[in-house]
Amino acid sequence: MMASGLSTGSVLCLPRGVRVHHDRIRNTHVLLAPERAFDLDAIALEVLKLVDGRRSIREIAGDLAARFDEDPAVIEADVIEMLNGLLNRRILAHRAEKWPRFSAPNDAPLKEWSIGLDPKSGSTFGSDALGTTNPETDQKP
Numbered sequence: 638m639m640a641s642g643l644s645t646g647s648v649l650c651l652p653r654g655v656r657v658h659h660d661r662i663r664n665t666h667v668l669l670a671p672e673r674a675f676d677l678d679a680i681a682l683e684v685l686k687l688v689d690g691r692r693s694i695r696e697i698a699g700d701l702a703a704r705f706d707e708d709p710a711v712i713e714a715d716v717i718e719m720l721n722g723l724l725n726r727r728i729l730a731h732r733a734e735k736w737p738r739f740s741a742p743n744d745a746p747l748k749e750w751s752i753g754l755d756p757k758s759g760s761t762f763g764s765d766a767l768g769t770t771n772p773e774t775d776q777k778p
Contacts, residue, residue: 643694643717643724650690652730657685670728684716690732694720 655670657677666682668675677685687697698716702709723729
């Protein structure tokens with residue numbers, strides 16, 4: 638198994654296209670990922686309910702330890718092992734992989750960073766490239 642570098646401070650999330658789903662026909666929960674599905678037992682379901690991209694593994698283990706009256710250190714080790722397996726299969730992601738941070742320069746006007754607006758004219762990008770015309774004048778904008 639690949640080393641993941643997970644620690645109790647790691648914050649994980651379900652990446653795009655991965656979700657927990659209740660299969661009503663079989664009356665069980667499954668973890669759905671692109672072209673894959675995993676049956677979840679009750680413990681895995683409880684852990685994955687807490688994987689939200691905000692909580693660290695330590696916080697998840699603490700919550701579970703309080704609910705099930707168990708030693709947090711034991712739960713941390715089990716949670717890391719389970720999540721490490723899912724991370725290695727690319728079923729989970731570190732929070733930064735799901736929400737990459739993008740920042741505009743501090744002096745950039747907001748409209749220059751708005752998607753689809755030309756910062757000089759205020760018109761949408763691509764109208765010249767697409768050959769669109771202005772219906773009122775029948776000319777290119």
